[in-house]
Amino acid sequence: MAHTGVLRPGFIQLRVLDMPAAVEHYTKRIGLHQVTEGPDGRVYLKAADEFDHHSIVLRRADTAGYDLMAFKVREESDLDSFEKRIVEWGYPVDHVAAGEQPGIGRRIGWMLESGHRIELYHHADQSEPKPRIHNPDVWDLEPHGMRARRxxxxxxxxxxxxxxxxxxxxxxxxxxxxxxxxxxxxxxxxxxxxxxxxxxxxxxxxxxxxxxxxxxxxxxxxxxxxxxxxxxxxxxxxxxxxxxxxxxxxxxxxxxxxxxxxxxxxxxxxxxxxxxxxxxxxxxxxxxxxxxxxxxxxxxxxxxxx
Amino acid sequence: MSERYTITVEGSGSADCGAGERVLVALERAQGFGRLKNMPCRLPVGCRRGGCGICRARVIEGDYRRDVMSRAHVTSDDEADGVVLACAIYPLGDLTLRLEPKRLGKNGRMAEMSQGGK
The missing domain is CATH 3.10.180.10 (2,3-Dihydroxybiphenyl 1,2-Dioxygenase, domain 1)
Known part of the structure; x- marks a missing residue:
């Protein structure tokens, strides 16, 4: 297959000041769906046209901004090969256990010199709503709000x-x-x-x-x-x-x-x-x-x- | 019709603001109508939702209701001192305020710089 290694942005975790207002904005206005809320209060959202478990994570905090962004890799073994390359480059790599976010497998993470945390992961459960794959309609669940696709x-x-x-x-x-x-x-x-x-x-x-x-x-x-x-x-x-x-x-x-x-x-x-x-x-x-x-x-x- | 109040920006002019209206939005409208004519620059407007800190100001006089605003820009001490983000307060009477935006220092740390429009 031609596309290997890092496939795409998987999810981003953002800090929000007011969780109910944020959930209303991202679901009703942007057009996402809430997948679940975790035991620590983080809320997991996705677009109906995405297969994987979630793509937006909201965390209640007293400042707004960026926690992390995670990219999905093609193979489980990519996590090990990228970890080796990142460490050789000189950035310390840490490990996040599977399930720290619901539906997501183990992750590796590190800090860029711009002060941003980036992570890689391979496994994601799928979640509803998601596109059908046999004789699929253009959408299964009718798009709403801004009709965000991903x-x-x-x-x-x-x-x-x-x-x-x-x-x-x-x-x-x-x-x-x-x-x-x-x-x-x-x-x-x-x-x-x-x-x-x-x-x-x-x-x-x-x-x-x-x-x-x-x-x-x-x-x-x-x-x-x-x-x-x-x-x-x-x-x-x-x-x-x-x-x-x-x-x-x-x-x-x-x-x-x-x-x-x-x-x-x-x-x-x-x-x-x-x-x-x-x-x-x-x-x-x-x-x-x-x-x-x-x-x-x-x-x-x-x-x-x- | 809801109550309306006068928002005075020290040295710059004044704006008419509804009781349920964000003070910054009333100031944007007033600048559009030429009513903040002594303001030396464009009103600092960013996210209008209490997150980015661009519209930091100090309330000199008057009562207001506040939304949640980012602690990165308004600390508890600031809050007790009347420092607000103008986008996240609503007047309960006439208000007088002074714009106090934060500016980035050369070392990348936030340094406060008073910019009163005088």
């Missing part, structure tokens, strides 16, 4: 992203689809393990471990418009959009969950092959790269994070 990617902010770039390319076998270079250095990288234009992205930022957004895949530009209708109808705080990214070409809206964590709904984007060259952007054109129609960054893009 947790797609995340953008994280922190220092030392040149080191993240080297690590993801050399140790996890990702490719860099696009990058922004400013006169004073690397500003941003979009990394992919797959044929998506990005699976994870980083922006250089002085404070470590910060979270810019988690993105949900929508089917079409029409669905992005429908999402915009929902944002206004329910008075959800909007950052920017509907608009388009020059980088990845995705059609997009940035908005905020009830704890101030930024979300994105995202449609389109080009297909990436691992032999494609890296697309590059410079300081004069980064505005168009980030927001293609506005052609400039908004005040919040580089400064508003949780």
């Amino acid at each position: 947790f797609d990617h995340a953008l994280l902010y922190g220092p030392n992203i040149q080191r993240n770039l080297e690590f993801f390319e050399k140790v996890l076998d990702f490719s860099c689809a696009e990058r922004v270079d400013m006169p004073d250095g690397l500003l941003a990288i979009w990394l992919t393990a797959s044929m998506k234009a990005h699976d994870i992205a980083f922006v250089n930022h002085p404070e470590p471990g910060k979270f810019h957004h988690a993105a949900f895949d929508l089917e079409s530009w029409m669905d992005v418009g429908h999402a915009a209708d929902i944002l206004t109808r329910y008075d959800i705080s909007v950052d920017i959009g509907p608009t388009r990214h020059g980088i990845t070409r995705g059609q997009t809206i940035y908005f905020f969950d009830p704890s101030g964590n930024r979300n994105e709904v995202f449609a389109g984007g080009y297909s990436y092959y691992p032999d494609n060259p890296t697309r590059t952007w410079d300081a004069e054109n980064v505005g168009k790269g980030i927001f293609y129609y506005e052609r400039q960054l908004n005040d919040a893009f580089l400064s508003v994070v949780t």
